[in-house]
Amino acid sequence: MAPRSAAQRGTALLQSAVVGATGYAGFELTRLLLRHPRMKKPLLLSREGAEAGNLDDAYPQIANSHGSGNGSYPLEPFSWEALAARGVDVLFLSTPHEISRAWMPEAERRGLRVIDLSGAWRLRRAENRAIYKFEDADAVAAERLMQHAVYGLPEMHAAAIADAQIVANPGCYSTSVILGLVPLARGGWIDREHGVIADSKSGVSGAGKAPTQKTHFVEVADNLSAYNVFAHRHTGEMLEQLGLESSELTFTPHLLPIPRGILSTIYVRLAKPATVAEIHAAFRDFYAASPFVRVFAPGRLPQIQHSAHTNFCDVGFTLAPDGRRLVVVSCLDNLLKGAAGQAVQNMNLMFGFDEREGLQ
Amino acid sequence: MAPRSAAQRGTALLQSAVVGATGYAGFELTRLLLRHPRMKKPLLLSREGAEAGNLDDAYPQIANSHGSGNGSYPLEPFSWEALAARGVDVLFLSTPHEISRAWMPEAERRGLRVIDLSGAWRLRRAENRAIYKFEDADAVAAERLMQHAVYGLPEMHAAAIADAQIVANPGCYSTSVILGLVPLARGGWIDREHGVIADSKSGVSGAGKAPTQKTHFVEVADNLSAYNVFAHRHTGEMLEQLGLESSELTFTPHLLPIPRGILSTIYVRLAKPATVAEIHAAFRDFYAASPFVRVFAPGRLPQIQHSAHTNFCDVGFTLAPDGRRLVVVSCLDNLLKGAAGQAVQNMNLMFGFDEREGLQ
């Protein structure tokens, strides 16, 4: 296994590899790794039968100069041997969850440190995983591996992430909802019996790059739709991280006619009456050491534009005059704090870098 | 006062007048009146100091042929005498609420039948009106007039609308939320102690045509924002029509990056466990005679596109497996069922026409 601290490595640059660089999250990740001061140029790998060619063919915006067609970012066929031969320190899987689920045991065996952006390894409780219908070749090994994997939300699990071999990067919706609620959950503010409602709205890049009827421009533009009500895969992450029962959280995702960004409007009944100052303090204190959560001053609410193209999760709130009903608004960029940015933040923690490196 | 039924009038066409035809709702209204089979060409009136010229200058799309500059839709200066001289049967006020509030007493004195699209005359309870800060010249007269005005939601008050002299056309958000809830409220399905949450998202035309920083394209595009949390003017209408107390309803409006349409996601805890069939029946039965509410079959939810450019309010729902948590989704076009279309629907009822006339 690669040395776990920057001190151990000295000033040598790390080598990363990315599988799935042509997807929206994979591309953002590659872009971040390319300008990360501690990293060599990432190795881009393609799965058999999937994308090939050069990344700058698909995304001319990545080319440094003289435009596309210069072949600077070739995709190479994936193999475990290639990873070893190139001395890869950290492997990013930006792959469908079936692939991540299937490949991870071999990665673990080889001692690779892996950050997985899919939903394959985020869920401890079997009932929350059922929706994924995983078919594991070795269910016992998968279960054991699952107990080693760390849920990669730095604001909650920084220490465990630093030591982790396998990091399960959180879902975009989950990050937004959990960060809007965890200070309240930890502080005992939530009237759990009453239940929590998270009404989330996401830009279309969250649905992935593969063209579908649902993501056709004409179907999305001038529209808004709710989907997967009471049945979205990310719900389980929210429950596990917040310590809630299934009946205590209602989560409704919506598809917004914008390319990127999530806004979650979260409704909480407080367990006891509170003042604005108390709620503000609960958020400020919890995130005092978190460089990527911005707690908005009372009277102001975050908007999607504020955190777009950044790794910030912005959190604000409004308290009803009765001091009992609380509306929390949480925003982030689903491709950055909701995916690739968070993955780099996790990598920074895993290798002893400053958490903010390459993310500002 | 004009004859109240079509029978009284025979086949003669009615004369309408519109104040505020250059606003977004006023323009939609004018467009509907122009093609209404029972109506003469509407008289378009401008307030002193406000818009003038021809409507087809501002909206070339309304011209029949040979484009703009043909002056077919001149705005004339408003005066009570002009209304009388032209034999106006029905006056539409698509004006700021201050104007509607100030003008209505004179309109009532003159026996005019008026449909007011502003918030001036919708609210019976003083505490719900406080947010408007009305300054009435004669508060006693205003209060008396208020008790005569009918809340123009045909699905609830068709009989009263038919007889009304003054109709207060509902707010766009209010229509969406009330129609999503009233079958449940009337059926005793709502656990009122638990409270109801209405998370609404609206297109920008709902904010009016006057340019502001908030409606600048660059501020709205690629964005979503919540606003006026616990403090939106339409909340009072919802409370009064649904028979809820202020503490029992949380309403959060959001500004969507689309020109028109509202989607409300409404969260209800049921007073007793229900089946999908029971909830569906509650909606179907309540709206059995309502031509402009479409109740979606279980398993399907309305989207903003479905009702855009129509006078329909679409309602669908998803019930949690526990049979207690219910998510209702309600969609409409804020300029039609949320404003101008509903105003014409009210006019149809007031003059004994088929409710659907001119709206399909």
Place this chain on the structure above:
Amino acid sequence: MAPRSAAQRGTALLQSAVVGATGYAGFELTRLLLRHPRMKKPLLLSREGAEAGNLDDAYPQIANSHGSGNGSYPLEPFSWEALAARGVDVLFLSTPHEISRAWMPEAERRGLRVIDLSGAWRLRRAENRAIYKFEDADAVAAERLMQHAVYGLPEMHAAAIADAQIVANPGCYSTSVILGLVPLARGGWIDREHGVIADSKSGVSGAGKAPTQKTHFVEVADNLSAYNVFAHRHTGEMLEQLGLESSELTFTPHLLPIPRGILSTIYVRLAKPATVAEIHAAFRDFYAASPFVRVFAPGRLPQIQHSAHTNFCDVGFTLAPDGRRLVVVSCLDNLLKGAAGQAVQNMNLMFGFDEREGLQ
């Protein structure tokens, strides 16, 4: 063959059939036919292996009341026998051009009157057709049929359309560019040696409903792109209808981040200096009897919003102070005047109805 005039038919309603009703143009067409006062409810037919079910499943907005799931618009399997059994008077093909090309000979043999929305039968000159790579079973028959087919642009060919058995409904770009130029071409105003440039921008529905990478929301939003430069299929129609040689017209289509609408900016060098009044007269005179072309007054230019959701093509212009350089701006709704609306306009002419029937 069906009687060709309304007089022959008396007041009986016509029966239409639509193949391809689930596409964007096919759906608009169905919507128009449903509310056309001279038409019965259209028969909706599905090709083998293609769409099935009910149209209101795909487009709940079409349902009259009580929402989706009421099965009011079933698609039936296509067969020639079904057409005959149902007494179909007019067949609309909103199908891929390969299908239209293959099916038309049989339709002609059966004496059916057909309006084809594809590019299959629009082009007389072989060199303009090459780009389609048609593979005809019987090339001689196809060529003969081609000479019978009428190019369905009512502003140019109304008389021929009235008598036609086969109408080739024009392309959306072609309609926009031809209507912006034909009065100038006919009046000898164009300096042909100098050449004409048509820079067109289209909404995404023009690319069809099938999901592709190019029409993915994230690829289109916040973007603009030129495509098929010097190589777009519609160019041939423009050349043939305007009487230009290939070297005399440069046509560049662009993909706009909007659902519908086309704006063409057309650059002409005049053969001799002109005044604004002369150019305006050239357009006004040419379109004096054309109810669906609106010529804008000098000083005003059409915008996409003006003609959206209408069957109008709007035309305006600006003349340079030198009196030689002319910029024409032409706008239309690609699904209406650019496809379905024009098809209905053609049908009106074919059956002796008022050209505007069902289109206002």
Place this chain on the structure above:
Amino acid sequence: MAPRSAAQRGTALLQSAVVGATGYAGFELTRLLLRHPRMKKPLLLSREGAEAGNLDDAYPQIANSHGSGNGSYPLEPFSWEALAARGVDVLFLSTPHEISRAWMPEAERRGLRVIDLSGAWRLRRAENRAIYKFEDADAVAAERLMQHAVYGLPEMHAAAIADAQIVANPGCYSTSVILGLVPLARGGWIDREHGVIADSKSGVSGAGKAPTQKTHFVEVADNLSAYNVFAHRHTGEMLEQLGLESSELTFTPHLLPIPRGILSTIYVRLAKPATVAEIHAAFRDFYAASPFVRVFAPGRLPQIQHSAHTNFCDVGFTLAPDGRRLVVVSCLDNLLKGAAGQAVQNMNLMFGFDEREGLQ
């Protein structure tokens, strides 16, 4: 005057000041200066009667952590004394052109190095300036100053920019059109008698932050419009930089429904037949030393998304089979290469930094 080379200054950081930081271009500029490795935190100055408060109130996205309301970016009242007291090395004016025109003589007298983002000092020829209607207190002094000012397009005037005291930062449209044409103009490829057509499309941020009817979301969304045909202020810059006469260039700007980005489609008749390789070489050679122009390989055209959020101008082309008609497509981000990014690029040249510093 401040030392003109990095060598003279050693490693000391420079102090900049920005007037107009709350506009769209001014904000982008501030954001760039904040992360520029050679620059101190910029001094933000407000004009009397204009914006005040903190920049992070208007743009919470700029806050480093803990959101808005932390007052980290206060605007201070502008005065010449404040500039002197704070040792300002470079002054950026992101102000209306009237202000830039009025203030510049004093700035020059004080020996300040200034980069002006307005149109005040870009035009040498009086006939091209007429459209601005400048009212100079001292016309002789203004004319003399005008002859000192350098047009800040680094790809053309790098040496003069390095020595300049006053840099007139080019217009956004002008940058796009000039960079798409200058290699052809310099190489004698353009048939000037035939004339050039530039059909440009711009996002809305180019119209500024002040709310107007034209920039209202509902007026822009789902729309496209041409404006100021034969009458746009940027035309003069194109003429002067490309050495064309007024009759030789037709420029048509359009307003796109996107926040940022420009695409110009440029039509040139070549003076002699060319091959694709020749045209490609003309562009590649001209921009060989220009880090911020990307010449696309033949067969690929740039799109607005490719250069969005970068300082690149992307240029591609398609040549007609006849070898005479050429379509050039040029894209840039109007707030970066079209304004703030170019201003920083100019600053880098003026102070001897690497041209790319702070821009990647």
